Amino acid sequence: MFILLIISLIAIVTTWVVLTVAKNMLVVRALQKKLSKLHTIPAVPVLGNSLLFKRDSSPPAIFARMKEFHHIFGNDLIAQGLFNKPALQITSAAMVEQVIGAKTIQKSLIYDFMKPWVNEGLITALGKKWALRRKIITPTFHFKILEEFLAIFNRQTEVLVEKLQQQSEKGDFDIYKYITLCALDIISESAMGVKLNAQDSPSSSYVKAVKEMSEIIFRRLFSLGNEYKILFQLSKAAQRQKAALSILHEFTNSVILARKHQLEDEQLRKTTLEKMDETDIYGKRKMTLLELLLNVSVEGHRLNETDIREEVDTFMFAGHDTTTSCISFSAYHIAQNPEVQRKLYEEMVLVLGENFKTIELTYSMLQELKYLDMTIKEVLRIHPSVPIIGRKSTGDMIIDGQAIPAGVDIAIFIYAMHNNPEIFPEPEKFDPERFNEENCSKRHPYSYIPFSAGARNCVGQKYALLEVKTTLVKILGNYQLLPCHPKNNVQLKTDMTLRPVNGAFVKIIPR
Ligand code: HEM
Incomplete structure (x- = not known):
């Protein structure tokens, strides 16, 4: 039997x-x-x-x-x-433009691995839900609010500069570890208005849970049976995920509830206007993503706590690893290229003055640092923080006049696009001049897309660039970066974010 x-x-x-x-x-x-x-x-x-x-x-x-x-x-x-299972892996600008421009989009399987954490937040949401959320969230990145976030960037990067002192004149060290904690502090304060103090308490349970979840998502990406949820449910990683998620969700829930009660109290005392208008969103009131979400009404209804939590979690997820990689790789490349470092420093002195290491950086100051902007673009070319994005054909996706059958996964391999010698000659050479106006005008606009393009591009792009710029100005104002020993040269691995395998090693000495 x-x-x-x-x-x-x-x-x-x-x-x-x-x-x-x-x-x-x-x-x-x-x-x-x-x-x-x-x-x-x-x-x-x-x-x-x-x-x-x-x-x-x-x-x-x-x-x-x-x-x-x-x-x-x-x-x-x-x-x-x-x-x-068929999939396309594409890198040519013309083809990428057609895929990104498709009317109905579906995201590929890898996004499902984020869902236990972020549920259906902006990055994973589709269709009507996505369109509505994008409309709600876009004002968080209005330039007047970005100016407010700069106060957070300035303060937290000053803590970073202080922490880096432990490594000054001490030889090679991994700057990635320091930047991760700083980026977590920054995103937590901007998204939730909560000081996480990750730089002071790197072993807090929330910080550990963030790392644990990133690691689990990464492992699932490369496990052979990754498509079959049941196999994952039976694994030890599923237990670890459950524990990490309970910490992550409990933390965001508690912050949301505390803010909600605070707001209700304020409303009772009539200290806030009953209805948000333009001046509330862009005006004096200190605005975080959470404040915005708590105040907004959609078709006459407030967002419920689950709706709010998925967006706050999405920001915590999408908004710290990406900038961490960009800043760490920037430090690494600047250290490896003394001539680039010299030009950056000269530009900073010219625009910000001799004592720029102590000044409060503003939005308009950072906009003037053109060579810094080109340098960051070159970092995101050679080491794009998001190296691959995934789509799935819904059946109405047309490439070269041909309908792609529904269900076919399409990986847009941004890293390979940016390192294609036909578009970027000698791609391994670090050269910010690739991004001067003349050189940019010669390229297809879709040949360089670190923040993706079209309707689903990165909503946090401007925020990210301001954070990266503030951090680099503070680091370069206080320290000279020196290259690491060649045995520590960077090696790459990727999950949703491109990361250094053992670390991004540099040496620092005080200015
Ligand atoms: C250097 C830093 C960053 C890079 C390179 C980057 C890159 C990207 C890319 C390539 C996408 C498209 C993903 C896809 O289509 O699947 C994206 C989407 C997104 N990013 Fe970023 N990102 C960065 C920083 C940030 C920050 C700081 C935030 C939040 C504060 C953020 C929030 C988001 C969100 C919410 C989406 C989904 C947008 C939508 O689908 O409407 N990102 N990002």
Whole structure:
């Protein structure tokens, strides 16, 4: 009886695998016919392309292999996952423009791994829900509110400068660790109005839970059975995720409730206007994302606590790892390129004055630092914080006049686009001049998209650039950056964010 059960089970699983593989391979054939310019990455039945990763399946090796595919096979590729699930991996500007511009969008599987944390916040939301939320959230990044955030950037980066003193004149150290904590402090205060004090208490449970969740999302991305939630539910990581999520959600919930009560008290005492208007949003009142969400009405209803929590969590998630990578890689490249550092410093002295390390930086001051802007653009070219974004065809996505079948995953490999020698000659060379006006005007606008493009571009782009600029001005005002020993040169790995494997190493000496 038992043997019969096993045999039936094997027969069912085998039939399912054969049918799934056959169905997927038909879609691959259809794609090859429709998009005949695209090369197909060599694949085998059932395992798809996974054998190409078998030599070394560590995160940096996976990333290196993905880059290699484009060197060997070309800009736009047809790939196959487990059970030959078809996917496109694209890097050419014209094709990327068509995918990003598609009318109905769906995001690919990787975004599902964020959902336990951020649920359906702006980054994962689709359709009507997304459009409404985007309309609500966009005013958070009005330049008058950005000016208010600058007070937070100034204060927290001063703490960073103080913490970095521990490493001054001490040889190579990983600046990434310091920047992560500073970026967490900044986003927590801007999104929730809460001082997390991560720089003073790096081992707080919230900070640890953020790290734990990022790590779990990363591991799920590269596990072979990643699509099958049931396998994940049975794993130890699922237990760890549960524990981390309870810390993360409890923290945001408690902040939301505290602010909500505070606001209700204020309203009772008639110290706030009953209805928010333009002056409330952009005016004197200190505005955080949370304040905005608590005050807004959608079709006559306030957002409920779950709605608010998903947006606050989204900001905590999307708004600290990305800037951390950008600032850390900036420090690394500036240290490696003394001539760039000299020009940056000269520009800062010219625009901000000799004693700029102690001044309160303002929005307009930072706008004047043109060479700094070009340098950050070059950092986001060579090491884009978000190296891959994923979409899924809904069936009405048209590429080169051809409808892509529904369900096909499309990876836009931003990293490979930005390091394509046909567009950026000698891509490994760090050269901010690639971003002077003349050079920019020669390129296709979609050949450089660190913040994505179109309707779903990064809503926090301006905020991010101001944060990165403030941090770099404060660091360079106080320290000279020196290159690390070549044995510590940066190596890359990626999940949703591009990260250094062992760290971003630099040396610092006081100015
Ligand atoms: C250097 C820093 C940053 C980079 C390179 C970056 C890059 C990106 C990219 C490429 C996307 C598109 C993702 C996709 O289509 O799947 C995106 C979306 C998004 N980013 Fe950023 N980001 C940065 C910083 C920030 C910050 C600081 C915040 C919040 C304060 C933020 C919030 C978001 C949100 C909410 C979305 C989703 C927007 C939507 O779909 O409407 N990002 N970001």
